[in-house]
Amino acid sequence: MNKVPLTIRGAEKLRAELQKLKSEERPRVVAAIAEARAHGDLKENAEYHAAREQQGFIEGRIKEVEAKLANAQVIDVTKLNPGGKVVFGATVDLADVASGDEITYQIVGDDEADIKQGLVSVSSPIARALIGKMEGDEVLVQAPGGNREYEVLAVRYV
Template sequence: MRKPITKKGVEQLKAELKRLKNVERPKIIEAVAEAREHGDLKENAEYHAAREQQSFNEGRIAELEGIIAHSEVIDVVNLNVGDKVVFGATVVLEEEASGDNVTYQIVGDAEANIDEGKISISSPIARALVGKRVDDEVHVQAPGGEKTYFIEDIKYI
């Protein structure tokens, strides 16, 4: 099954993949070779550290290649969605209890980052928002109990 990802999200993953292959991999190969020259590999901490770093890097490369291969890029700008919340939309919400505004973009699992205001399409709040419109009331079951939000604005950027 293909998982949705935004155009910007897949571009970021491809940039990371390129960096890991073209910058990090050669550095690590050089570090392994240099550490090998220091003699006995059994007691060579530099060699083991370099090999561990190599293993981590290759694992991340494989992970990124898998994510990219199994993703479906959705460019919300080109969709005719009207005024509904859909995958890729940026939504401005007002929390009923506090009156605070929060802004979230609904993105794929691989690009979700709450510190950047990006929430996964599979998260409870995203699932509650999809299909809603401006001024709709949204109830979300959060770990701390149910929260109510009002949709202030929806942007497709």
């Protein structure tokens, strides 16, 4: 399987979720199953069936997070020296050429993307258009709402 790029913050977030699932969620659901089992007949025991379903979800998520971490290539953008180019992990300040509006995005892995927080997936149209560009370059992005033109104001590696 190919390695999937992940920022340090993204890897830490996944590790924290995994820790919580294993140390809090899993023991809680195991206790709920034991308590529901104590109530007798399991065929008609809604609490038991709900707890078993939740246990399946938690175990599935643990496997999913472990697989993501195992296949992650954690990239520390602060240790790269891309010479001013936009690369994975870079934070980019842009100006919309038409409106003059300024926006900041960080290019992150697919699992970390959250547009509300300015985190765009490396496979998104805007990230693909930005990769390799430098401060002062203009970029044409083919967005679902039509083409948008941006000027790269600054590239930071934080």
